[in-house]
Amino acid sequence: MKVSANFIPTLREVPADAVIVSHRLMFRAGMLRKLANGLFAYLPLGLRSFRKVENIIREEMDAIGSLEIKPTVVVPGEIWKESGRWETMGEGLLRVKNRLGADFVVSPTAEEAFTSLVRDELSSYRQLPLSLYQINTKYRDEIRPRYGVMRGREFVMKDAYSFHTDDESLDETYRKMGSAYRRIFKRCGLTVIPVKADSGAMGGSGSEEFMVESEVGDNTLLLCKACDYAANVEKAGCKPDYTVPASIEEAKAAATSVPAIEKIDTPHVKTIEELCGFLKTDAKKFIKTLIYKAVNVELDLNTAPGCSKLERKSPSPGAPAVYPAAFFAVAIRGDLDVNEVKLAALLKAGEVTLAADTDVERFTGAPVGFAGPVGLNSIPVIADETITALNDAVTGALEKDKHYQHAAYGRDFTPWLTADVRIVKAGDRCSVCGGELYEKKGNELGHIFKLGYKYTKSMNVSYLDEDGKSRTPTMGCYGIGLDRTLASVIEEHHDDAGIIWPLTIAPYHVIIVPIKYEGAVKTAADDLAAALERFGVEVLLDDRNERPGVKFNDADLLGIPYRVVVGDKNLSLPQPSVEVKWRSEKENRLVDVSKAAEELAGLVCAELEKLNS
Numbered sequence: 165m166k167v168s169a170n171f172i173p174t175l176r177e178v179p180a181d182a183v184i185v186s187h188r189l190m191f192r193a194g195m196l197r198k199l200a201n202g203l204f205a206y207l208p209l210g211l212r213s214f215r216k217v218e219n220i221i222r223e224e225m226d227a228i229g230s231l232e233i234k235p236t237v238v239v240p241g242e243i244w245k246e247s248g249r250w251e252t253m254g255e256g257l258l259r260v261k262n263r264l265g266a267d268f269v270v271s272p273t274a275e276e277a278f279t280s281l282v283r284d285e286l287s288s289y290r291q292l293p294l295s296l297y298q299i300n301t302k303y304r305d306e307i308r309p310r311y312g313v314m315r316g317r318e319f320v321m322k323d324a325y326s327f328h329t330d331d332e333s334l335d336e337t338y339r340k341m342g343s344a345y346r347r348i349f350k351r352c353g354l355t356v357i358p359v360k361a362d363s364g365a366m367g368g369s370g371s372e373e374f375m376v377e378s379e380v381g382d383n384t385l386l387l388c389k390a391c392d393y394a395a396n397v398e399k400a401g402c403k404p405d406y407t408v409p410a411s412i413e414e415a416k417a418a419a420t421s422v423p424a425i426e427k428i429d430t431p432h433v434k435t436i437e438e439l440c441g442f443l444k445t446d447a448k449k450f451i452k453t454l455i456y457k458a459v460n461v462e463l464d465l466n467t468a469p470g471c472s473k474l475e476r477k478s479p480s481p482g483a484p485a486v487y488p489a490a491f492f493a494v495a496i497r498g499d500l501d502v503n504e505v506k507l508a509a510l511l512k513a514g515e516v517t518l519a520a521d522t523d524v525e526r527f528t529g530a531p532v533g534f535a536g537p538v539g540l541n542s543i544p545v546i547a548d549e550t551i552t553a554l555n556d557a558v559t560g561a562l563e564k565d566k567h568y569q570h571a572a573y574g575r576d577f578t579p580w581l582t583a584d585v586r587i588v589k590a591g592d593r594c595s596v597c598g599g600e601l602y603e604k605k606g607n608e609l610g611h612i613f614k615l616g617y618k619y620t621k622s623m624n625v626s627y628l629d630e631d632g633k634s635r636t637p638t639m640g641c642y643g644i645g646l647d648r649t650l651a652s653v654i655e656e657h658h659d660d661a662g663i664i665w666p667l668t669i670a671p672y673h674v675i676i677v678p679i680k681y682e683g684a685v686k687t688a689a690d691d692l693a694a695a696l697e698r699f700g701v702e703v704l705l706d707d708r709n710e711r712p713g714v715k716f717n718d719a720d721l722l723g724i725p726y727r728v729v730v731g732d733k734n735l736s737l738p739q740p741s742v743e744v745k746w747r748s749e750k751e752n753r754l755v756d757v758s759k760a761a762e763e764l765a766g767l768v769c770a771e772l773e774k775l776n777s
């Protein structure tokens with residue numbers, strides 16, 4: 165392929181909104197252009213690399229027996245109403261109406277579409293397990309799309325969905341997906357951090373995320389300095405720095421030597437710091453209590469204080485019943501913070517947010533700043549595990565300018581629920597080995613997830629088992645963002661001059677740069693290109709009438725792995741030669757022009773084999 169016949173509009177200038185390397189280089193190398201905020205067009209060079217990522221993913225999915233299908237991008241709103249996500253997905257879901265007024269969704273993900281397809285065809289256990297995938301366009305109406313294709317509105321995802329008769333079968337597919345994902349990222353030349361979600365707090369081993377380190381990553385990861393533990397902060401647990409009593413009775417017994425609870429005046433004391441100063445104690449002796457509002461709570465609140473009259477309803481027929489809104493008090497040790505993702509998972513809630521001041525006053529009977537678990541009966545109290553170890557604590561007394569001291573868990577208050585809802589931070593101890601945890605920012609490229617019965621139940625999928633009994637299949641889902649994967653390859657492989665493609669993803673394997681595309685140089689360059697192409701090597705020939713310096717700079721910018729310079733001087737040597745250079749190295753070497761094609765084809769072949777092995 166000749167550069168003059170291609171469409172590679174390289175740029176010297178960087179677009180003003182491009183703050184990350186991949187965004188800058190994809191624009192400068194003429195791979196990508198912007199149509200609108202969060203909407204991008206891949207130009208020929210970009211699309212070639214994109215297709216290579218796509219093919220690697222396809223090969224690895226096919227290799228583990230997942231079957232490719234091609235559903236539509238626009239799907240009926242009905243199936244989203246069946247699953248309940250028409251209501252719960254929020255503004256990110258692009259809903260459209262057709263000319264007849266029927267609802268449609270521009271797919272942001274496809275659990276509903278695949279579950280609906282399988283529901284219509286599934287009758288017998290003999291059809292299971294079944295693993296299907298697509299590589300297709302998705303749309304999420306991001307509020308703030310940025311960082312180029314790293315967080316665009318429209319993107320391409322490989323998403324697979326598997327259906328099984330039992331957990332054992334789901335586990336097997338989940339494991340195969342996990343190893344296929346490792347191979348995919350390795351073949352793309354990417355260093356990923358697999359992050360398991362089974363931090364202890366959430367239980368099970370139902371999900372694994374594949375992260376790449378990134379300064380602008382939207383995930384915070386906690387990694388152990390001593391072992392390979394890695395977790396998303398949303399789910400990370402840590403080794404307790406306190407002793408959890410085995411039971412409420414044990415907690416009560418431990419509190420027998422503690423003085424009786426006592427209400428004290430704490431005038432003009434607003435913050436925990438001020439209170440610690442006032443009482444000459446530290447934050448670890450304090451029970452901080454926050455009031456949260458949760459929406460679409462699926463957890464059964466039948467026995468929860470203050471919840472007997474709460475209304476409960478299904479957002480759609482078939483979807484589980486939820487409490488549209490409920491309030492909770494969360495008690496946690498004064499030096500720690502509440503992890504709202506853990507809290508939402510515990511409550512099976514759509515979202516949790518801090519309650520408005522008026523709600524805090526309504527439920528605690530006091531201004532903000534005096535909430536505490538002792539005597540709080542208007543809403544359920546959820547205690548972080550750290551609270552169970554406190555038996556001589558200070559906490560708000562549900563009254564202005566009053567606190568309790570000597571408050572003991574089990575003796576003076578009993579929470580409705582106890583769970584790990586703390587945010588784990590750098591410096592906390594690893595739950596596996598006790599090593600020190602540190603933080604990194606990361607972007608998620610892929611996610612594998614055991615869904616269980618969430619969609620198959622709400623969407624009424626069934627099959628007949630060996631005994632002719634109707635059963636519900638269990639399900640897994642597995643996604644990879646293609647655009648992000650491609651951008652991440654550039655984030656990991658570049659220098660000041662441009663991209664340094666791994667050979668597997670490079671738009672072309674070799675770029676031939678004739679010093680001046682005429683006469684003997686032109687003939688030698690054309691012959692070499694033709695010979696390489698006969699070997700199956702992908703060649704870009706820079707036939708432009710530009711200064712060599714311009715061509716060299718562009719070759720570096722485009723990041724083609726091998727560069728061959730063809731010039732009069734080297735062709736006139738006793739042994740006519742060309743200069744060959746590997747993009748990541750500084751030094752050229754001379755190769756006999758008559759042997760150049762064979763030698764380069766051998767190098768390309770060996771390198772591809774190494775990366776793909």
Ligand SMILES: [Zn+2]
Binds near residue numbers: 388
């Ligand atoms: Zn560890």
